[in-house]
Amino acid sequence: MESKKFLLQEREIPQAWYNIIPDMASKPLPLIHPATKQPLTAEDLYPIFSKAASQQELNTTDRWIEIPGEVREMYRIWRPTPLVRATGLEKLLDTPAHIYFKNESVSPVGSHKLNSAIAQAYYCKQEGVTNITTETGAGQWGAALSLAAKHFGLELAVYMVKISFNQKPYRRSIMQTYGAEVISSPSMSTKAGRKIITNQPNYQGSLGTAISEAVELAMSTPNCKYVLGSVLNHVALHQTVIGLEAEKQMEMAGEYPDVVVACFGGGSNFSGLAFPFLRHKLNGDHAATRFVAAEPASCPKLTRGIFQYDFGDEAGYTPLIPMFTLGHNFQPANIHAGGLRYHGGGAIISQLKHDNLIEAVDIQQLDSFKAATIFARSEGIIPAPESSHAIAATINEALKCKVAGESKTILFNLSGHGLIDMTAYDRYFANDLANHEVTAQEIAQSTKDLEKIL
């Protein structure tokens, strides 16, 4: 009987994160200070982020960055995570493809987000920070950071996108159970929030707005730092534990992926799984392996956005980031995959996409839930709406293999489970969900002033 799960021992949790930048022939463009228009220094970031995160953000030379002992210690709560051969799904699809998934849903908060939350909370604690703040969309990141903050004894305030705050009370409750304060965003507690509420009283919030509020709170509060769950280089760095483990586990399975798939919001889980495999491609091995980012059709920055400097947040507090973007004021449809409702990709991802080293595909909301249901019924795990985009893209690849009679090896990231997203499934079964198209005109409108930013 072939193994279904490939498991590592605790001692095999990676000792170092992988920084892809040293291996990139074509480096990402620098982050730019919005006031001086000069490339950022780590010192520029110190008022917002921990020093360690700031330095990691701009580190273009060290390929391996040691994971602190206390971070690895906490990773042991749930890591290493299983690599699973999706035999049930293969059988259902009747495909010659071999499908594997890295099961990041087994973390106590149900997603991969904890990998970076722990690291960032740890560095803040080390540097004497007492309070941290962040944003969250659907709540996966906020839940993860709440657990990490409690572990390291930090007070945490989370700005949660208003529509999720109201529609997803379970994730709010999880954050509160771990001891965090959760604020609906936009809120009256910040200038950025007050301005939006005044202009648009019924605005349902966005990740971009919530980031603005959290950054403003951090910059105006003594001994308080801001912590981000995606997009930035140091977040992608922390998430590489996913791919580094998966690499060993694929070896145990005796295979190497021909296609690596992950859903794409700001890039955290995609980068985490893909970069350790991509390093071989960058170094001339496994040149044929493809890397596919699955984004929602309603927020198609990689497939239809423009490559341009843009802000990471709605109010324009962040550094300027070179990104594939739909514009920092783009308001995506209220799809249930809240974690994918972000306007841009990070600097590394955007460069890789620009250089055709990775691909992107659009997934419609209804196709994502159809794929999710197929997966739940064949593999037993109800996936998060975000991860369901990766499953849909994987199924498409597996069906192409079936048509072509090719036995490719596909690896995707199950970034989280959907047990806290059941209202979304209810709506899907009740035919109460829709696809959301973005018109070329809307994108032209939301990106029209970007070239003036820099």
Added chain:
Amino acid sequence: MESKKFLLQEREIPQAWYNIIPDMASKPLPLIHPATKQPLTAEDLYPIFSKAASQQELNTTDRWIEIPGEVREMYRIWRPTPLVRATGLEKLLDTPAHIYFKNESVSPVGSHKLNSAIAQAYYCKQEGVTNITTETGAGQWGAALSLAAKHFGLELAVYMVKISFNQKPYRRSIMQTYGAEVISSPSMSTKAGRKIITNQPNYQGSLGTAISEAVELAMSTPNCKYVLGSVLNHVALHQTVIGLEAEKQMEMAGEYPDVVVACFGGGSNFSGLAFPFLRHKLNGDHAATRFVAAEPASCPKLTRGIFQYDFGDEAGYTPLIPMFTLGHNFQPANIHAGGLRYHGGGAIISQLKHDNLIEAVDIQQLDSFKAATIFARSEGIIPAPESSHAIAATINEALKCKVAGESKTILFNLSGHGLIDMTAYDRYFANDLANHEVTAQEIAQSTKDLEKIL
């Protein structure tokens, strides 16, 4: 660095379930046919259960019962489950006790219930059954059986206790995502349901009533069998994979438990963890190890019920079971630990309790949520309200060790996670939950006619 998790390989999933009856000097009393008042035969059970389950129910001779290959194959989706050293909890409590927990919450439906659901669905399928039916309280069992039924291609109808159907829509959605039909109980679809609705239009349902409805449906529907999630001997049998794995893992940890703790509703997770360890005690080894069943103070059958033949359901359709019971018409308070709201313990458990081979403690609802919050913040996992009773009992034991300066080894079962029970946590934090006392008079009332049953 000591290990935090103790992991087994897939090949170490047990090959056989452990049947404790052959090792019991004092055997459980027989199940009795309610019409003939004679001890039941397997044939008597065939109209209700699969033949294999019926035979296992009455098997008093075979110590080991082979786990079918297809069942083990499906166990590999998530088994073996981790044994975890609760270092965070130990530190928080500042106790010399060593605390371990078996983490059954990692199953795709979030609880141990899948261990028996798979076995029972498999046997039904093998015997050519096409439809199965069951009851569920909070929904853990119904969710597990929904997944198992889908896997083996069986149609499933779940009678869900009305109050949970309305209060816990997420678990209902999970069952529907796996393809099951979910009916609020009491319902108009059965005689038992109609009778109750007619007499008590606002009755919020109970496990006893839902069992009556499911049994009635099975007996009145061609090629349909009933499947139960707890109480009966064959369910306890299937759950012993928990303790058999834990036994190997405690060896890896180099310890043997002085105290084994699990929450107690009908006995499925308690039996599953305890019996494999109890067998050593029954055979003269590790005589000092204690076994503690943690039941809710609002449904105290083991601590305050009477040992008497009683029905397993409200309408009186089931065989007569020798049990510690509060009476089959006992209506427990609507605590959030819906899986513990059952009036009696099974035949084996009740005999063991009668013979003082196991102990029971009562846990108040507020103490269970206090313990749950402590555990979530120290170990990172939000426990199910049911499992929180085991955690509260474990904390009590660990604090006794602290007072006595004793370094005992405590093992408890984390039977499920609470990510689908967040409304309960919300209510706890809002001071909107209460303890529920049962008066001696209420118990006297609900048990007064029991002696006339046989």
